Amino acid sequence: MQHFLSVHDATNIDTLVNEGLQLKKSPFAHKHLGENKTIGLLFFNQSLRTRLSTQRAAQNLGMNTMVMTVGQDSWGLELEEGVIMDGGNAEHVKEAAAVMGKYCDILAVRAFAGLQDREKDYAELVMTQFKKYAGVPIVNLESATRHPLQSLADCITIEEYKTTARPKVVLTWAPHFKSLPQAVANSFCEWMTRRDVEFVVTHPEGYELNPDYLNNAKVVYNQDEAFAGADFIYAKNWSSYEQYGKVLTKDPSWMITQQKMDLTNKGKFMHCLPVRRNVKVTDEVIDGPQSIVVEQAGNRLWSAQAVLKQILETL
Amino acid sequence: MQHFLSVHDATNIDTLVNEGLQLKKSPFAHKHLGENKTIGLLFFNQSLRTRLSTQRAAQNLGMNTMVMTVGQDSWGLELEEGVIMDGGNAEHVKEAAAVMGKYCDILAVRAFAGLQDREKDYAELVMTQFKKYAGVPIVNLESATRHPLQSLADCITIEEYKTTARPKVVLTWAPHFKSLPQAVANSFCEWMTRRDVEFVVTHPEGYELNPDYLNNAKVVYNQDEAFAGADFIYAKNWSSYEQYGKVLTKDPSWMITQQKMDLTNKGKFMHCLPVRRNVKVTDEVIDGPQSIVVEQAGNRLWSAQAVLKQILETL
């Protein structure tokens, strides 16, 4: 069964990227594929881009959609096996996933990291349980440790905007006052280390990512050095992996400013959004000509549609 | 106008059961019926199976769907007639139902019992008001005292899994720490007493159901005696009808265990879900080969589709 939980489910990234670019040109060329098919979108957390782009992608493919906010529209879900369910969660994911698999041809699930218990988050319990019990393909709409539809959209965007055969792509940590997951950064590393790019990660000490996801990417602790000659600056905040979930610094000198962008090779500014303006990046940069954040977000539609198309072809 | 509020709206249960089984084989055979038709799903309470299975059933029939959480997406609804509306509810059901009937071809409504005022709950104010004012067919998605789409799915499931012409079906109370409605139990009695089965209800003293719904079903206070030779064990918790809404006991000896299932005739285990594992039933039973709870929930789709098909044929 063809799931899409991580880069490991992408048999060929080039094919997926090209599929996305083709769909962008001909969005409705495959409407027959989704006929009589329904996708269920399940949100344990808030969403804007993912919620709307995945729905639209499914509609472009002729599918019906159903959206549900877990614990609000439906019951809270218990994820642990073997427990006495006398707490707040009225339903076990075992039944919930299996039952939803009876009503949906594909299930797409968002469930963020709790950032309290590293082992638990990195065990990816929600995705694992849905994969195990639903009986239908599962699509990751951002899990505790990954956001592969975002990464695929990022690959498509870099493909569109690159001006050299092998661009320099820099993932830079940016400051934030809240504790945020590592998912987007993890995933970006997983995908970029498999692309034909010069990839550099930069962050303050203590913000080292999980090596399994970093995948031997080059790490530079000096942001200015990392930015030198970059074609793409990909900004993102994440909390510490080592001191799990902790905000070790809010050092404003890591905010992306025009001065820093000037160190690059007229580099494009990317961010997965939402972004805190004038906390992570200045208005000047995000509103300026180097920013491609809106086009990047627009490509979420084509990354979702490429993945759903591939899955529909196996059903 | 053909509503579906209770068993009394099911002119022929056999026909509905067979319709459901037919639709399970050919889900898309009647897509023309729902063309240009829209169903509105209104939830006063949470839902997983009902929310998704009814949407999917409508989609299979070619209908459009709209889902609304009352009091969250929309205004809180006043149900009492003649009141000065200076409280928390901004809109009267009279207008709300009539107006929604202008936008929807069918309205499906979920509104649980409040469990504070027995007379009020059993007056079924929400369903009655919607039936009176909406001007379109109303489908009960679980009301204060009934859950007929669940019961129809249960009939379909028993029809599929029975191995004798006249199986023994046991409705057993199971312990729970919260006060739950009688709706599922009431409805199951209403439907089972009209089927060709040997039907037995078992519960602790004090948990007697409303006689109008029990419909002369045989009651046995000894759970083990009830289970003897059973082909189907249908577990459900409900709060007291006599001491209305009270939890009189949480006696764990009423939990469904494998030891108890062994008293049956290799009986199938059923539950409408969600279920509290290791409170109402052990993991061993629900995960074991006698459990058909997922298949039962899957049949919610076909029970909803059978009912919607019959209604669409009258529009």
Place this chain on the structure above:
Amino acid sequence: MQHFLSVHDATNIDTLVNEGLQLKKSPFAHKHLGENKTIGLLFFNQSLRTRLSTQRAAQNLGMNTMVMTVGQDSWGLELEEGVIMDGGNAEHVKEAAAVMGKYCDILAVRAFAGLQDREKDYAELVMTQFKKYAGVPIVNLESATRHPLQSLADCITIEEYKTTARPKVVLTWAPHFKSLPQAVANSFCEWMTRRDVEFVVTHPEGYELNPDYLNNAKVVYNQDEAFAGADFIYAKNWSSYEQYGKVLTKDPSWMITQQKMDLTNKGKFMHCLPVRRNVKVTDEVIDGPQSIVVEQAGNRLWSAQAVLKQILETL
């Protein structure tokens, strides 16, 4: 680009009214227009009629729909430019609007007045920002100062129910204990002063509307005098514009009673709903033969469909 934010976007009201009346007769005559098109409905506030009628209108035109509650389904949106985003809102409307415009062919937005800061509310920040940044047509589903889809439905309703060539239409303030926006009253004035009717506004002193919206409509402070010979009584509460957002009086003598309706020329009773029964209007009036509130709400579907049809024809 053809937006629909106010009466100023309605090039010809007669045409829109007739379009609405035509669509009421042939709801599905233009299903091809919406093929492969998606409308996004964004709610900053609760909704019943608007939420359902706009969805249904889009479905009748063959469109797909996506509904999102801002700040609940998605992130809270920052509306001010140039701020350091270290508060509760995680995303700026600049990005949010631009991104949603990538996924939707039309965006429809509801955002009520905050009633704290008059200048801010009357600057119509949300509508202005969406219009500026989304890159697709914006439809106003009730903004801080206007509710044009309601006003168009009101025009359609008056056209249907008028019995003289130039009916007398009275907008009357009615009491309410909460602070409500001026949007519906403002809009009704904007539209009625452009129709061939005798239009009179009546309210207690201190409830004068913004002159830019009142548009030289005649104001009478004596409710009985205003009602004399009226063909349509349009009741609505609003808070003070001068003492912004204040409830200056709850004077029950302004409630619409049958005695007052008897002063009219067998006048029809209208209200945009939801309405507080026996606070703004007696049961006797709203349930009586002069009330057309349900028919009026029903016309919300045709006003939305007329507007969406006009926009789709430009895409």
